[in-house]
Structures are given as structure tokens and as C-alpha cells.
Amino acid sequence: MTKEKREIPVKKNDKVWLKIEDLTHDGRGVGKLDYYPVFVENAIPGEEIEVRIMKTTKKFAYGKVLQWKTKSENRVEDVVSDWIRTGIAPLHHMTYEAQLDFKKNQVEKVIKRIGGFEDVEVKAVKGMENPSKYRNKAQIPVRKVEDRLQTGFFRRNSHDLVPIDDFYIQEPEIDAALIAIKPILEQYNVKPYDEEKQGGNLKNIVIRKGHYTNELMIVLVTKKKKIFKIGEICKEIVSAVPNVTSIIQSIHTENNNVILGKEFVRLYGEEYIEDQLLGNTYQISAKSFYQVNTKQAEVLYQEAIDRAELKKTDVVIDAYCGIGTIGLSLAKQVQHVYGVEMVQDAIDDAQTNAEINGIENVEFKVGKAEFVFEKWLEDGIKPNVIIVDPPRKGLAETFIEASSKMNPEKIVYVSCDPATFARDLKLYAERGYAPDYVQPIDMFPQTSHIECVTVLKKK
Template sequence: MLKKNDIVEVEIVDLTHEGAGVSKVDGLVFFVENALPSEKILMRVLKVNKKIGFGKVEEYLVQSPHRNQDLDLDYLRSGIADLGHLAYPEQLKFKTKQVKDSLYKIAGIADVEVAETLGMENPVKYRNKAQVPVRRVNGILETGFFRKNSHDLMPLEDFFIQDPVIDEVVVGLRDLLRRYDLKPYDEKEQAGLIRNLVVRRGHYSGQIMVILVTTRPKVFRVDQLIEQLIKQFPEIVSVMQNINDQNTNAIFGKEWRTLYGQDYITDQMLENDYQIAGPAFYQVNTQMAEKLYQTAIDFAELKEDDVVIDAYSGIGTIGLSVAKHVKEVYGVEVIPEAVENSKKNAQLNNISNAHYVCDTAENAMKNWLKDGIQPTVILVDPPRKGLTESFIKASSQTGANRIAYISCNVATMARDIKLYQELGYELKKVQPVDLFPQTHHVETVALLSKLDVDKHISVEIELDEMNLTSAESKATYAQIKEYVWNKFELKVSTLYIAQIKKKCGIELREHYNKSKKDKQIIPQCTPEKEEAIMDALRHFKMI
């Protein structure tokens, strides 16, 4: 039985979602930082539980041909670039696999092609925003990044994935904080003044915003500090102060002050101009965000008479990008400052058909339905926790025939797609996009289409639970698809499954929105696929 500090030779067989190496020893699964598949290492055991353990590399016996030998290990230790030790083409393959695996394991989807991840030509120095903690290290005020899984600051001057001008501003500001003897925050003692520095820079405009996050309002000689900072970096158009006096890991508190200039910077995305406030969400990789949003727009196949809902609209970047090509856009965002930015951004770009409200996405969706707004396309870009069940159900009730789902967390996206499938939507396309090179994070665009669009008969997927037979409740459409694919390697549609279920006497309630076309073309299930579906129904004891 392995114990702490034992050293054992192992082979790395896989990577976790977060980029740690995986090895198997004596029936245990070990996770090892900075280890890649096909590598053989001497591993020191750090911790052992009943089924899993953690180790670290003592020596590389065989290294992967895909290892990036040039990476500064500080970027791995800090978590800034937790996939930076893997060559970039392999990072893209890794991310494609993550998307495929999540769709299969969580949603049971194996029959939809996942395109290869779109990558960057130069996958470094891309971030347009830095959030940098300020702490005392060895008696000196330092800026840098926390060591992975800790709050121990690692002093850094080159952040590898950040815009190099932002790095210069951070270092210049650090030196001024030292000169004016402003005290860094001490997390243990709950003392000190300067907690964090946040710097934004417009990718196209070059405008810079600096945010001082402090524990109290008064900052000694702040006017002199700002004067010196502007002399050094004349591109700065905004210096903000955020006051956060809480014992929390959150970067920002509730109170904001403008110390210099305006309270926003301006930048461009997909040929529109945007005002970006301090607390507003804005994608940190402008170049790849344009590819991400353009992919979603292309997937949606927008037409002039489309009515579009832009859920989780941020400062309006997606909705305003499509507004000039559709009839109306309705956006919702929960952050008030972002909603104000959205309205100003619409005016800035002479867009009059985009309407924004401050609310939760699910509440706004319900209110729009009450007001008779009937979207044909829904664009969603939720936070990592994904969509709420109430939003998914409300959005499916609108009758929108296309949903373009932009996700920063493929696991929650897969969960949400599974529910959408059960409510009458079919996954059509999936495109991963690498907004965060050198890290394990991946963005994904997925297109969901309502089954009664064009040539499909519409069948109610979410059956009335009060009238379910015991057979109907045995398996979902996604589970049946998964079974047929795994056993027969055949792709079967929800329509075909519904046809065979009806043929077997399993009653289905027709959808209220059934196509009104007089001569609709209804594709019929082939004998081969019919037998495969019948086998699945027998497997799940539905017949």
C-alpha cells in the first residue's frame, strides 16, 4: 500500500479536465501536476485517499514529444497557464475532446459532430484585463499572482498571457505604491489599504482604465500618484476606485468612485463601438471573442424579420452585433451598470431596435412572453453555472426555432442541452473556440433547432407528467439515442423515435405548435433504424 513520500515509477495515461496528469497505481488513480500523457516519471506520493491520490514529479524518465520545454514553471505554479506545458496544437485537440466527452457523458450525445477547436495564431499576450492582488512579500509591497490553490503571492512582472502594456502599467503602479508608502492588504490581519489592481486596455483603441481596490475610501496622496501614473502612461483615460472592506474573495465591493477622467473606456468589436465600465463583463480576448460571436451569428442564420432575445447580454456586444440585420433585439442583464452601458452603446452605434432591461434572464423571459413578444432566435451566453431550469422551460415555450448557446462551461452546457432536447429541440452544430490559450478553459457555441422547423413533424417531448404511462417514463429520447449509437453505431432522430413509439402504442401528445403546412414532408424511419429503436425500447422495458 502506497503512503505519503513513497517514490514510484508511473506512466501518465490521461489528463484531467483541468490539465493534471493521470496515472494508475495499485488500483488507485493519481493526479500529478506538470505531467503529460505518454510520459514516464518518478512520482513522489503527496497524499493518498481510499481511491485516489496526489503526486508530484520527482524525475522525468520519458518526456512527451508534445511538451512545451520553454514554459516558465511559475506560470504553471500560479495557475496562470495551467495548460502551458502542452504544445498549442495539442491544447486545441485536448479542448475538442473535453467538449465531446462532456456532451456524451452528461447529455448522452454521440451523434453530433464537434468541430475542431478554433485557435489563435499567436496564443500569448492576449488578455485585455488584469486582476492583480497586492500583498507584502519579504517586507516589500509586491504584485503578482497567487500560487495555485493558495493565497501565497508569487511576485510576477510578466504575466505571459496578458497584453504586455497592461503588464507595464501594473509594474509602474506597483513602483508608485512603494514610493508613496501605501500599505498592501494583509489577509490574515484584515489590515492594509491596497487589495487589488485591475487594469483594462482596449484591444483596438488602446485606451486604459486603472482600478484601485482599497479597504477604505481615503488614499493618502492619491492625486499625486495619479499625476505620476498619467505622465508615465498617457493612454490612461480612467482611474477608478472600488472600496471593498469585506472579508471575502470577491474582487469588488459595492462602492465606486471616479478619481480621474471618465468611468469607462471605449473599444470596438465586430465593427461596433462599446463603452466598457469598470464592473461590466467584457470578454478578455477580443480577437477570439469576435470569432466566437461571429460563429454564433452564423449558426443562427439570421434574417431581416427575425426577433432576437439576447439573454445575459452584458454590455450588448452580441445583441448589438446582430441588431442591424434583424427586426428587433431584446436583451436582459442583471448588472445595472452593464444595462446602462448597453443602452449607451446602442445610441453610440445609432441602433434603435435594441431594447435592454435589468432583470434576471428567467424573469425577463416570462415578462416578454406576457407582453406578446415572440422571438424566432434566442442567443444565450450564461455564466459558468449555466441556465436555470425555469429559463430553459420559458425559452422553449416561446416557439423560437433557433437557439445559439455560447458557453464558458461545457459541463453545464451539456446539462442544459439535455433538457432542451427533452423539450423539443435538437442539437445541430457544436464549435469550440479557444478564448483562453494556455489554460484548460474553452468556450463553445452550440446550435439548437426546434424539431418542427422546415421538414420535421412536431412532437411534444416534455410529456404531461400526469398522463405518463409507466412505459413512457422508462427512458428519455437522449438515452435511446445513446443506446442505439453505442450498440449499432446508427444516428436516429427524435422524430424517428417518436414514430416507432407511436407504432408500438406508446401514446404521444401532439405539440400545440404543430406545423400548419398542407403538404409537409415527413421523413420516415428506415427499417434498419426501426429495428435498432425497437431493440432500445425492449432494453428499457418500454415494450
């Protein structure tokens, strides 16, 4: 007997009343119509709301809040809809305490559901005292809107630019720099990029700020190499924006969603800015990976270092070492640090940063970690501790196998995605490495992202 097909209970533009029961992983409220989920931005569990249905699929719908019958005690009233609909700050309609509870709950769910760990404790999230204006890097698209050059952010799941001047989560000097730069670009008739026609030139403006040094880098991402009167433009920018120490052009000829191009041209000042992290100084280039929340990065790295319980005789491997921030932060506490990274530029930066800080007990190697680990084993290198800090996709199973074969006492796992984190912990458990408690750390307040740290020890 065939299963009866359930009809979709709503259609586009219908108005319905919903009781919000839960939140999705990205912070949308969830209500149900006859078991049919409706996802709604700016909605919190416990609220009763009237919703306009914006889109339907076979399994769920998206809705938009029209009015509230009841509101949650966790609601913040001063909501800026542009911050939600662009995804800049999709949780800022919730109190910060509620955001931290939501994130802790998300981590607990995946640790149990994906990882299969019933008894691993998830600690309360370490949040920020001031959970706004924290980002030290902005990547801002530039487009023509109503015949004018505009900066802003794309509406979620689209390439429709929403003009924005106050980004709320960026350090104030970055927002101020954008406001100052925009009229200069208009004055010199710099053409914004047109996605549909593949015309214009300026695609994005990237701004980096040294949190402690206040140095600013401005990167103009262009489709073509030539920018008419670029010398005069740079002089105007330096005059209008305090603390600019570097202006870079990144030439990006391809039509894709990658922000930076492969060719970089120094237009003014240095090719890098400097900043401090846990007492060390780092050179940060246009293409360097550097944590966007400096204060919380210090909390995150200190948590990883403390949990490793390092000894002066320890040998440590810093996998996914990037420009060396974790390895160099702990180098003075151990005998030796080995860093490995796929990107040659990052390894070059790491070596430079070691020299700047006078750290000599470190060695950085470019290559795929699994192959480098084999060579290190052949050379008799036996780490006590391996620290991993992978991108969102987590670790390849080949990496997990190779790192387990190194037989370290401890593996410290720093993660920016709870789902891949839980998956990888399960794979490590199959190889005899059990996690202790998980400590979430809020690197991205007002958004649904969360970082986690745990220590895996040999059973």
C-alpha cells in the same frame, strides 16, 4: 460479506515512478498505482516520470514531477513553473496543437457522458494564430512579501502570493503598467493588504485595456476609502504609464474572495474606457463584463451570428445580454432585438452602447429572464431566435422551460463550461430542441477553459 478496504499505496513524500495515462479536466496528468490515481501538474500522457507525493486522500493523491524517463512529443521545453503552479497558464507545457486536441476531447466526453448525445459532432477547435499575450484585463493581488509590496498571483488552491512580473497571457502593455505602478505605490508608502491581520489597504490592482483603442483603465481596490496623497500618486501613474485614460478606486471593506467592492470613486479621467468589437464601439466601466480576449470574442460572436442564419424579418432575444455586445453586433441584420439582464448597471451600459452606435431597433430590460419572457409573451412578442450566453453555472431549468415556451425556431447557445452546456442541451432535447454540431472556440489559450457554440432547432 463486507467489501475489503483497499489500503492507500503511497504516503506523503514518497517517491514513485508513474506512466501518465490521461489528463484531468483541468490539465493535470493522471498516473495510477494499483488503480489509485495520482494527479501531477506539468505531465503529459505517454510520459514516464518520477514523482514526489505531495498529498494523499482516500481516493487519489497529488504529486510533483522530479524527473522524466521519457518525454512526450507534445511537450514544450521552456516551461515556467510559476505559470503552472499559479494556474495562470497551466497547459503551456503542451504544444498548442496538443492543447486544442485536449479541449476538443474534453467537449466530446461531456457531450456523450452528461448530454447523452452519441451522434452530435464536435468540430475541431478554432484556436488563435498567436496564443499568448491576449488578455485585455488583469486582476492582480497585492500583498507584502519579505517586507515589500509585491504583485503576482496566488499559488493554486492557496492564498500564498507568488511574485510575478511577466504574466505571459496578458497584453504586454498591462504587464508594463504593473511594473511601472509598483514602485510608485512603494514610494508613497501605500500599505498592501494583510489577509491574516486584516490590516493594510491595497488589496488588488485591476487593469483593463481597449484592445483596439489602447486605452488603459487602472482600478485600485482598497479596504479603506482614504489613500494618503492619492492626487500625487495619480499624477505619477499618468506620467509613468502611457495611454491611461481612467483611474478608479474600488472600495472593498468585506473579507471575501470577490475582487471588486461596491463603491467606486473616479480618481482621474473618465469612468470608462472604449473599445471596438465587430465594428461597434463600447464603453467599458470598472464593473462591466467584457470578454477578456477581444480577437477570439469576435470569432465567437461571429460564429453565433453566422449559425443563427438571421433574416431581416427576425425578432431576436439576447438573454444574459450584459452590456449588449452580442445583440448590438447582430442588430443591423434583423428587425428587432430584445435584451434581458439581471444587473441594472449592465442594462444602463447596453442602452448607452446602443446610442453610441446609432442602433435604434433594440430594447433592453432589467429583470429575471423567466419573468420578462412571460411579459413579452403577453405583449405578443414572438422571437424567431433566442441567444443565450450564461455564466459557468449554465441555465436554470426554469429558464430552459420559459425559453422553450417562447417557441423560437432556433436557440443559439454560447457556453463557457462544457459540463453545464451538455447538461442543458439534454434538458432542451427533452423539450423538443435538438442540437446540431458543436463548435469549440479557444478563448483562453494555455488554460483548460473552452467556449462552445451550438444551434438548437425544434424537432
